[in-house]
Amino acid sequence: MELAGEGILILHAMFGELAFITFGWAFVELMEPTKTRIVRAKWATLAGFLGTVLSWIVGGYYYVALYPKARNLIRGGPWPWGHLIIMEAKEHLFLIGPFLAALLLFIVWWKGEELMVDSDSRWASLVLSGILTAGAIVMLFMGAIIGISERVALG
Amino acid sequence: MTSVKSKKSLEAPIGAATLITTFAILVMTLGSELYSPSKAWLAATFGHHWIGKGILSIVVFLVVIALSYSRLTKAERSMATWSNRLFATVILVTVIIIGFFTYEFFFG
Numbered sequence: 052m053e054l055a056g057e058g059i060l061i062l063h064a065m066f067g068e069l070a071f072i073t074f075g076w077a078f079v080e081l082m083e084p085t086k087t088r089i090v091r092a093k094w095a096t097l098a099g100f101l102g103t104v105l106s107w108i109v110g111g112y113y114y115v116a117l118y119p120k121a122r123n124l125i126r127g128g129p130w131p132w133g134h135l136i137i138m139e140a141k142e143h144l145f146l147i148g149p150f151l152a153a154l155l156l157f158i159v160w161w162k163g164e165e166l167m168v169d170s171d172s173r174w175a176s177l178v179l180s181g182i183l184t185a186g187a188i189v190m191l192f193m194g195a196i197i198g199i200s201e202r203v204a205l206g
Numbered sequence: 207m208t209s210v211k212s213k214k215s216l217e218a219p220i221g222a223a224t225l226i227t228t229f230a231i232l233v234m235t236l237g238s239e240l241y242s243p244s245k246a247w248l249a250a251t252f253g254h255h256w257i258g259k260g261i262l263s264i265v266v267f268l269v270v271i272a273l274s275y276s277r278l279t280k281a282e283r284s285m286a287t288w289s290n291r292l293f294a295t296v297i298l299v300t301v302i303i304i305g306f307f308t309y310e311f312f313f314g
Contacts, residue, residue, distance in 0.1 A: 107260070115254045132311055139307045142256055143235040144300055146263050150224045151296070153267075158217050158285065172217070175285035178293050186296075 056117040063110035064194060070102035070152070071187035077159070078180040081173060084166045089159075092166075092176075096159045099183065100152040107149055114142060124204045125197070133200020141193040148186055155179040218278040221288035223270035225295055230266045232299045234259045236306060 077095035080088040125134040155176060162172045238245035238255055248258030 111257070111260065114256060135311045136304070136307045140304045143231060143259070143303055146231045146260055147228050147296060147299065150227050150263070150267055151292070154217070154220050154224045154292075157220050161217060171284055171286045175217075175221075175289035178286075178289040182293060182296055 056113065059109055059113045059117065063106055063113055064191070066102045066106035066109060067187055067190055067194070070099045070106060070148075071184060071191060073099035073102060074152075074155075074180050074183040074187060077155070078177060078184055081159075081166065081176050081180065084173065086164055086167070089164055089166055093159055093163070096152075096156045096180070100149075100156045103148050103152040103183075107145065110145070121201045125200045128200065128204025130200040130203050133197050137193050137196050137200070141190060141197070144186075145190060148183065148190075151179055151183055151186070155183060215279055215281070215283040215285075217285055218283035218288065219271045219274045221283075221285060221292065222274045222278060223267045225288070225292055226270045227263050227267045228292070228295050228299055231259065231263055232302060234262060235303055239306070239310070
């Protein structure tokens with residue numbers, strides 16, 4: 052892989068890690084929200100949303116423009132399932148993330164301090180930040196498996 | 207669960223749009239694998255089938271928000287119920303997509 056390709060892949064992973072950390076952070080802040088915690092949760096959800104969208108754009112560029120070479124390598128290597136199961140599932144499951152992140156962002160910014168008394172919306176924001184945190188870590192694991200599949204194919 | 211609602215349920219159309227978009231992603235994913243002309247159409251129209259799925263997902267999301275806005279913001283909506291449905295949907299879609307590609311790998 053060329054250096055530019057590696058840089059793009061690192062950026063994709065970094066934005067994904069940003070999303071993982073900030074959605075997890077928002078989850079903790081929203082467990083027992085106060086005015087201060089809600090302010091932090093708002094910025095955490097914004098950072099998570101941006102991380103998700105940027106990871107989508109950067110990862111999408113990598114997937115469309117640079118990944119085909121790695122795909123052929125993986126498919127011909129000892130771990131073809133690294134592409135045929137893991138990458139195929141990852142590229143499609145990823146598409147759900149930005150919409151979940153947009154919904155969480157909207158609820159937290161729209162409800163704001165109401166989240167202290169509106170347990171209905173607070174539950175929704177906890178469920179969404181929980182799904183997004185778990186989803187982000189699953190994406191990171193899948194990305195690692197794909198990377199190792201390429202490495203084992205190189206011998 | 208107590209609920210204090212002082213504003214219109216503007217989040218309800220976005221919740222509905224997220225739910226339907228998640229199903230749309232599942233349909234596009236399985237549809238493009240099981241019916242190859244649809245994958246070829248996505249690739250020919252958008253340059254790559256995955257870009258096509260992404261753009262169509264955004265379109266579905268925005269269209270559902272626009273179509274459901276007036277109806278879903280009239281009355282109070284429980285976002286806890288929406289989020290629980292969404293949680294179940296995301297789990298189901300995840301299991302189906304991983305299961306599908308696993309099946310295709312071993313038996314396809």
